[in-house]
Amino acid sequence: MTTSFNLAETIIPKSDQLNAEDVLSGPRTVTVERVNEGSAEQPVNIHLVEFPGRPFRPSKTVRRILVAAWGAEAAAYVGRRMTIYRDPAVKFGGQEVGGIRISHLSHIDKRLTLALTVTRGKRAPYVVEPLPAGPPPITDAQAQEMATNIETAADRAALDSIGAQLKTFDLGQHRTRLVQLWKDQANTISAAGETPPEDDVQDAPAEYYDAPPEQ
Numbered sequence: 001m002t003t004s005f006n007l008a009e010t011i012i013p014k015s016d017q018l019n020a021e022d023v024l025s026g027p028r029t030v031t032v033e034r035v036n037e038g039s040a041e042q043p044v045n046i047h048l049v050e051f052p053g054r055p056f057r058p059s060k061t062v063r064r065i066l067v068a069a070w071g072a073e074a075a076a077y078v079g080r081r082m083t084i085y086r087d088p089a090v091k092f093g094g095q096e097v098g099g100i101r102i103s104h105l106s107h108i109d110k111r112l113t114l115a116l117t118v119t120r121g122k123r124a125p126y127v128v129e130p131l132p133a134g135p136p137p138i139t140d141a142q143a144q145e146m147a148t149n150i151e152t153a154a155d156r157a158a159l160d161s162i163g164a165q166l167k168t169f170d171l172g173q174h175r176t177r178l179v180q181l182w183k184d185q186a187n188t189i190s191a192a193g194e195t196p197p198e199d200d201v202q203d204a205p206a207e208y209y210d211a212p213p214e215q
Helices: 007-011 060-070 140-151 156-166 172-191
Strands: 028-037 044-048 081-087 099-105 112-119 122-130
Touching: 060 099, 060 112, 060 122, 140 156, 140 172, 156 172
Parallel strands: 099 122
Antiparallel strands: 028 044, 028 081, 081 099, 112 122
């Protein structure tokens, strides 16, 4: 007999870094919290507000894009935003394994086109668009993924992390459902005995109560 359960929970990557699998459900617009040096193999750690504890470690191709768009000084990246997506054509060891690429960046005023190396001796144009002001609309798949994450959040810290991610989207028609799920899970966590923080655990983040702006 087949039981009912959500398979989305079974494909959440277990890693200390951001992976291409994290954006299987669609592009994500993320905000740079800080940047620090990494290892010899992965020299840059870009810490993102939306993925606490799991830095984005960009490939050399992506690093070249960032330097061309934002400059070489890492401190300038803080607070800037980018839209990342999974490109299934990214190769490793000659095999297409998929990887994270950038489609949009804040702090550029026009389309950026770069000729980047794709294979030895071969270059191809890579286009990055300016990132419009304001959060992008959440997709149905992303809303479902967020709902699953809310329902399985084990503690308030995990729930607050999801809240930070929600604030990066225009929730649109999904707002009411996601806000109610967040509040219900907060109540469940509180009832289980976790000490609530000073701000009442009964409430979702204040800005969630605001009505969506008129179009």
